Amino acid sequence: xxxxxxxxxxxxxxxxxxxxxxxxxxxxxxxxxxxxxxxxxxxxxxxxxxxxxxxxxxxxxxxxxxxxxxxxxxxxxxxxxxxxxxxxxxxxxxxxxxxxxxxxxxxxxxxxxxxxxxxxxxxxxxxxxxxxxxxxxxxxxxxxxxxxxxxxxxxxxxxxxxxxxxxxxxxxxxxxxxxxxxxxxxxxxxxxxxxxxxxxxxxxxxxxxxxxxxxxxxxxxxxxxxxxxxxxxxxxxx
Amino acid sequence: xxxxxxxxxxxxxxxxxxxxxxxxxxxxxxxxxxxxxxxxxxxxxxxxxxxxxxxxxxxxxxxxxxxxxxxxxxxxxxxxxxxxxxxxxxxxxxxxxxxxxxxxxxxxxxxxxxxxxxxxxxxxxxxxxxxxxxxxxxxxxxxxxxxxxxxxxxxxxxxxxxxxxxxxxxxxxxxxxxxxxxxxxxxxxxxxxxxxxxxxxxxxxxxxxxxxxxxxxxxxxxxxxxxxxxxxxxxxxx
Ligand SMILES: Nc1ncnc2c1ncn2[C@@H]1O[C@H](COP(=O)(O)OP(=O)(O)O)[C@@H](O)[C@H]1O
Ligand SMILES: Nc1ncnc2c1ncn2[C@@H]1O[C@H](COP(=O)(O)OP(=O)(O)O)[C@@H](O)[C@H]1O
Ligand SMILES: [Mg+2]
Ligand SMILES: [Mg+2]
Numbered sequence: 239x240x241x242x243x244x245x246x247x248x249x250x251x252x253x254x255x256x257x258x259x260x261x262x263x264x265x266x267x268x269x270x271x272x273x274x275x276x277x278x279x280x281x282x283x284x285x286x287x288x289x290x291x292x293x294x295x296x297x298x299x300x301x302x303x304x305x306x307x308x309x310x311x312x313x314x315x316x317x318x319x320x321x322x323x324x325x326x327x328x329x330x331x332x333x334x335x336x337x338x339x340x341x342x343x344x345x346x347x348x349x350x351x352x353x354x355x356x357x358x359x360x361x362x363x364x365x366x367x368x369x370x371x372x373x374x375x376x377x378x379x380x381x382x383x384x385x386x387x388x389x390x391x392x393x394x395x396x397x398x399x400x401x402x403x404x405x406x407x408x409x410x411x412x413x414x415x416x417x418x419x420x421x422x423x424x425x426x427x428x429x430x431x432x433x434x435x436x437x438x439x440x441x442x443x444x445x446x447x448x449x450x451x452x453x454x455x456x457x458x459x460x461x462x463x464x465x466x467x468x469x470x471x472x473x474x475x476x
Numbered sequence: 477x478x479x480x481x482x483x484x485x486x487x488x489x490x491x492x493x494x495x496x497x498x499x500x501x502x503x504x505x506x507x508x509x510x511x512x513x514x515x516x517x518x519x520x521x522x523x524x525x526x527x528x529x530x531x532x533x534x535x536x537x538x539x540x541x542x543x544x545x546x547x548x549x550x551x552x553x554x555x556x557x558x559x560x561x562x563x564x565x566x567x568x569x570x571x572x573x574x575x576x577x578x579x580x581x582x583x584x585x586x587x588x589x590x591x592x593x594x595x596x597x598x599x600x601x602x603x604x605x606x607x608x609x610x611x612x613x614x615x616x617x618x619x620x621x622x623x624x625x626x627x628x629x630x631x632x633x634x635x636x637x638x639x640x641x642x643x644x645x646x647x648x649x650x651x652x653x654x655x656x657x658x659x660x661x662x663x664x665x666x667x668x669x670x671x672x673x674x675x676x677x678x679x680x681x682x683x684x685x686x687x688x689x690x691x692x693x694x695x696x697x698x699x700x701x702x703x704x705x706x707x708x709x710x711x712x713x714x
Binding site for chain 2: 341342343344345351352353355356357358360362364365368369370371372373374376377378
């Protein structure tokens with residue numbers, strides 16, 4: 239599959255066309271950003287780590303019946319995916335309070351939630367990715383109410399698969415962000431990436447953060463902790 | 477009814493006990509605040525205006541079948557109300573985009589919404605009165621899911637009564653904030669105040685703002701526009 243025209247460059251990935259109009263070429267960048275792009279740094283090796291981790295997680299999801307846009311890994315930092323129309327919503331699943339939820343509700347980081355919750359944020363850098371209520375979702379009409387229900391239940395299903403995957407490698411899945419898109423025939427498909435950029439992952443023994451909070455909060459080397467995740471997922475040999 | 481011990485002093489009102497443990501004495505202050513207390517000013521006459529406007533609106537609501545905590549006006553800036561346990565939620569009704577909704581969703585101020593929406597904010601100054609989704613409301617359990625539905629439908633009912641009251645005096649009710657409380661027997665009752673402090677009111681002819689945005693955005697004299705509202709509501713003689 240040949241890498242064609244650059245279609246879109248985001249903060250973490252480049253998307254290229256291929257000779258198949260339904261397939262995109264994704265190149266993971268060595269760039270870390272936080273706080274809506276305010277903090278930004280080049281980090282050698284990050285792209286490779288996220289490409290490999292995402293590959294493993296999408297593979298595992300597939301083997302447990304959850305389809306995604308992922309087609310195949312092409313190189314250390316590249317993969318092929320099915321092209322979708324991204325629904326501009328960040329679907330956030332939270333098992334344990336952390337980050338913006340802790341700040342918003344005044345719940346101490348690390349407090350288990352009574353039950354897992356799903357939040358929707360408007361994926362819009364100019365607006366700062368604002369939190370949306372159901373009323374806002376209806377107003378914006380980025381997805382139909384039925385589609386919102388589908389996104390919510392898919393997100394919870396994915397959580398049910400991811401939690402034990404991480405539990406088995408000694409990591410608690412605190413929260414994570416998903417993006418979904420629509421295929422040409424209107425099917426809703428999990429897209430984007432699942433990596434320590436998009437998950438909060440805490441080591442069960444040390445409670446250490448093994449995710450992008452290391453970068454956001456200057457807690458150490460990002461690649462060191464992403465490597466821990468990749469190696470525990472069995473991906474260092476790949 | 478005698479004014480007893482000061483029970484609580486807020487940004488806009490003082491609450492005093494009375495000899496009846498179910499009745500409070502409310503004194504409206506001459507103080508204007510905005511942006512969670514960051515902007516603050518003493519404004520002579522504001523307390524009287526809000527006391528009189530709230531009195532008229534709670535009276536009108538009552539005459540149209542909507543109960544509130546309001547008992548009677550006692551003096552220019554004082555009224556008696558039924559004591560309730562305030563549910564720490566700000567229930568916001570929006571007919572037209574303005575303020576934080578416009579900022580959040582990138583909708584130009586003045587754009588009519590496809591339909592009226594209700595938002596819930598956590599009434600907590602330290603947290604900055606954050607917006608809450610249904611999931612957050614369930615987590616916080618400040619009210620049961622059934623009570624949340626009741627708050628929502630009461631808020632919409634109140635909107636149906638208030639909109640024509642304002643329309644008749646040449647004013648569009650853009651949005652407003654309500655607070656509800658629980659009586660000793662668990663009944664949910666409209667409480668607090670309904671005034672230009674808690675509503676956005678735009679003049680139909682001039683489009684001028686006749687509400688606290690005049691203070692928030694330094695658009696002129698607050699008392700002048702509150703007086704316009706009071707006089708159009710027929711309250712200047714009182
Ligand atoms: N399968 C796909 N088809 C089309 N676009 C996708 C697909 N998967 C992810 N995207 C989009 O690719 C873009 C680049 O990703 P990224 O660099 O993470 O961007 P961002 O800076 O918006 O987070 C994002 O807008 C993302 O939504
Ligand atoms: N009927 C009532 N019984 C008890 N408390 C009330 C009642 N009505 C309003 N309150 C509360 O009175 C307090 C004082 O009002 P205000 O000065 O507007 O306070 P704030 O600064 O919290 O907005 C608020 O906490 C409000 O919720
Ligand atoms: Mg991204
Ligand atoms: Mg108040």
